[in-house]
Amino acid sequence: MSLQIENLEIRRNGAVMVALSCRVAPGEVLSIMGPSGCGKSTLLMALIGALPPGFSASGRILLDGHDITGLPTHQRRLGILFQDDILFPHLSVAGNLGFGLASGARDRDRLIADALAEAGLEGMGRRDPATLSGGERARVALMRTLLSEPRALLLDEPFSKLDTDRRARMREFVFQRARARDLPVVLVTHDRADAQAAGGPVLGVTGTAA
Amino acid sequence: MARAGLWAALTLLALPVLAGLAGVIGPAFGYLPALGGTGFGLDPWRGLLAWPGLAGALRLSLVTGLAATAVSLALTLLIVAAWQGTRSFAWVTRALAPLLALPHAAAAFGLAFLIAPSGWISRAFSPWATGWERPPDLLIVNDPWGLSLVAGLVVKEVPFLLLMTLAALPQADSLRSQMVARALGYGRVTGWLKTVAPRVYAQIRLPVYAVLAYSMSVVDVALILGPTRPPTLAVQILDWMNHPDLGMRFQAAAGALVQLMLVLAALVLWRGAERAVARLGGTWAAAGGRGTAADRVLRPLGAVGAIGIGLAVGLGLAGLLVWSLAGLWQFPALLPEIWTARHWIGQSAELRRVMVVSGLIALGAAVVALALAVAMLQARNGARAPYGLRLIYLPLIVPQIAFLPGLATLALVLGIDGTPLAVMAVHLVFVLPYVYLALADPWRAWDRRAGLSAAALGAPPARVLWAVRLPMLTRALCIALAVGFATSVAQYLPTLLIGAGRVSTVTTEAVALAASGNRRLIGVWAVMQMALPMAVFAACLALPALLFRNRQGMRIG
Known part of the structure; x- marks a missing residue:
């Protein structure tokens, strides 16, 4: 599996904000760094096909050699994690995990139980997500994304709201699982420690090394 | 598909209004084959002009509508300006939802029962303060000036405008503006009026227009609280619509057109007043008066207004309930002597x-x-938002009494x-x-x-x-x-x-x-x-x- 970005340009009112060409290999983490407002998050929105109004994009996005540029978000198979966990508040923890699982999946209960165990949350499936700690919620969000079997993982500063100690552990937790599944990862961050821990190439939104 | 839904909905909103208005224009000029009107003519208008109550009805509609709107708006802005950010204000906002769910007519009946000569207010002060041993022969409800009609409208329109204002506050950046004004030494009310009010008003303008159009043309509240000889124009139109002589429908249609013109004229008048207030307000804001002393009067005034509305509605509804269960209930007893479920x-x-x-x-x-x-x-x-979305206000601004007669005629046909x-x-x-x-x-x-x-x-x-x-x-x-x-x-x-x-x-x-x-x-x-x-x-x-x-x-x- 690999994620390839070909001559992607994102313009706002005609002015180019983001210009990027690169290939992210399976298990590799590409870190995109830059100050807030430079277009890092917009880049991820372009990758998942949800550019806000006022932006336009050109170029191609290839996943495992298939062009996904024209596909709607739900068919791209790109997992995304935001700064906040965005667990659905009306569903239980297991309900959130089940939402990620494909509807045809067999053995749903076992897959969900396994995911909970992997996140260190055994037996917490029936819990209200609002009663979990920040770190626990972040892990549920990751497991939910992984259960949807994405072909690549996009991370929009997902560690920035955790305290320093939890952040290092969560980072390790995410990168390990991405590597174990051979997923290419694009990490957007303004924290150099995140990028260093990722161990992959570090670029700015215009493709220059940062 | 959703786009189609949008246009379907907007059509649904606009079409009945336009069809209704069209259905009024024909009969107003004598054309309505279903009722034997096949030629165009000015007879409906002659009939309308010959009605001796016309001038009085027009004046009543205009004055009570403008007064109810002005008082409602002023009270709403005062309540928010004086109390936004306080605990009492949070309490007021929670009381809004049930107030909005309350039908106008129920609130009007409650108020009527409360202020009537035999109502709780008069009973509470009799005979020790008033000397009344029996209900006095006073025309409080249905007073010829329409004061109780205005009061009945204010009681219901303030909650509506409050809700609209609350929705507009975040976009007007009200808390920070208010903080800046306070830090510059402005009084609460003055600071709010000078910094937040202009932005808030721009957002609630359409709801205010809806209140004005509604207040000028309301029928049920006017039937309960309004004057009778003459009544407001809207009530009279309904009277003609319901007349056993179907020929009166032509005159009703002419009246509906006059009602529409009257509301449009009032809206133009209001718009002009907005401009004047904006110009004067700009000068006032730039003059730098801090108005700290005004708070001592205006904050209690806002509180009295809010509490007064709460009491008028609360006691009014309680009064309705007590009356519905009353057997013998003599004046000036506060409660019935005999209760009954009869x-x-x-x-x-x-x-x-x-x-x-x-x-x-x-x-x-x-x-x-x-x-x-x-x-x-x-x-x-x-x-x-597509511009067409403003059509959503069309049924709220075009008076019901102006287009429903036309729609009723179409439905009949x-x-x-x-x-x-x-x-x-x-x-x-x-x-x-x-x-x-x-x-x-x-x-x-x-x-x-x-x-x-x-x-x-x-x-x-x-x-x-x-x-x-x-x-x-x-x-x-x-x-x-x-x-x-x-x-x-x-x-x-x-x-x-x-x-x-x-x-x-x-x-x-x-x-x-x-x-x-x-x-x-x-x-x-x-x-x-x-x-x-x-x-x-x-x-x-x-x-x-x-x-x-x-x-x-x-x-x-």
């Missing part, structure tokens, strides 16, 4: 029948309106008048705007990232809507449904005219009793009229709380 029992069969009809019509209108509102909001997702389905359809025209307005803010405030997360997990748009967005907005959907239900229950004129007297709801039954003077019977029906939407409101608040009792993230505030 009036309730006597009406029970009729109450049940009418309640089922009202409830079904209201439920149908509210559910359809909710579906259309969701389709409209879904259609404008992300994109800027098409042979669909007098059916519950036709009544439900015409209710929808007025229910949809309120449902849409109730849903729009929470819909926009929803975290878009929840939808993106769901889509990235592989959920197609329909699943995002049904499995994520709608469940997350359950509470807002329930409240919008309750608002729609209450709006439908409260409709008087559409029910009466399109129902052609063959479809009766709790509101038409209650208002029909207005002239009877039978306090006990009015009490029964007005309590019913208030209880029906209130019960649905309570259920709609309880349902999401029950469904999501184990989900902290679904609670608000």
Whole structure:
């Protein structure tokens, strides 16, 4: 599996904000760094096909050699994690995990139980997500994304709201699982420690090394 | 598909109004083949001008409408300016929802019972302060100046404008502006009026216009509280519409056109006043007066206004309930000597029948309106609001009495008048705007990232809507449904005219009793009229709380 970005340009009112060409290999983490407002998050929105109004994009996005540029978000198979966990508040923890699982999946209960165990949350499936700690919620969000079997993982500063100690552990937790599944990862961050821990190439939104 | 829903909804809103207006223009000039009017002529206008009450009715409509709007707006702004950010203010905002669910007519009856010569206010001061041993012969309700009509309108319009203002406050950056003004040494009220009010007003302008148009042309409240000789123009038009001589419908149509012109003229007048106030206000704001002393008067004044409205509604409704259960109740006793359920029992069969009809019509209108509102909001997702969306205010600004007669005539010609389905359809025209307005803010405030997360997990748009967005907005959907239900229950004129007297709801039954003077019977029906939407409101608040009792993230505030 690999994620390839070909001559992607994102313009706002005609002015180019983001210009990027690169290939992210399976298990590799590409870190995109830059100050807030430079277009890092917009880049991820372009990758998942949800550019806000006022932006336009050109170029191609290839996943495992298939062009996904024209596909709607739900068919791209790109997992995304935001700064906040965005667990659905009306569903239980297991309900959130089940939402990620494909509807045809067999053995749903076992897959969900396994995911909970992997996140260190055994037996917490029936819990209200609002009663979990920040770190626990972040892990549920990751497991939910992984259960949807994405072909690549996009991370929009997902560690920035955790305290320093939890952040290092969560980072390790995410990168390990991405590597174990051979997923290419694009990490957007303004924290150099995140990028260093990722161990992959570090670029700015215009493709220059940062 | 959602786009189609948007246009379907806007058509639904605009078409009946335009068709109704068209249906008024023909008869106003003598053309209505169904009633034998085949040639054009000015006879309806001659008849209208020959009515001796015309000048008085026009003046009444204009003055009471403008007064009710000006007082409501001033009081609303004062309450917010004086009390925003305080604990009492938070309490006031919580009291708003039930006040909005209350039909105008029920509130008007409550007020009438309270201020009447034999009402609780006069009883509380008799005979020790007033010397009255029997109810005095004073024309307080239905006073010729329309003061009690204005009061009845203010009691209901202030909660509506307050709600609209609350929705506008975040966009007006009110808290920070107020803080800056306070730090510069401005008094609370003066600082708010000089910094926040202009931005807030720009946002609530259309609701204010709706209040003005409504107040000038309202029929049910005017029947209960308004003057009688002459009545307001709207009441007189209805009188002509209901005249046994169908030929009077031509004159009614001419009157409806005059009513429309009158409202348009008042709107133009109001717009001019807005400009003048803006210019003077700009000078006033730039002059730098801090107005700190004014707070000592204005803050209590705002509080008195808010509490006064709360008491007028609360005591009024309590009064209705007591009257409905009263046997012998002599003046000036505060409570009846004999209590009885006789009036309730006597009406029970009729109450049940009418309640089922009202409830079904209201439920149908509210559910359809909710579906259309969701389709409209879904259609404008992300994109800027199409300009056509302002059409949503059309049924609220064009006076009901101006286009419903035309619509009733069309319904008569098409042979669909007098059916519950036709009544439900015409209710929808007025229910949809309120449902849409109730849903729009929470819909926009929803975290878009929840939808993106769901889509990235592989959920197609329909699943995002049904499995994520709608469940997350359950509470807002329930409240919008309750608002729609209450709006439908409260409709008087559409029910009466399109129902052609063959479809009766709790509101038409209650208002029909207005002239009877039978306090006990009015009490029964007005309590019913208030209880029906209130019960649905309570259920709609309880349902999401029950469904999501184990989900902290679904609670608000």
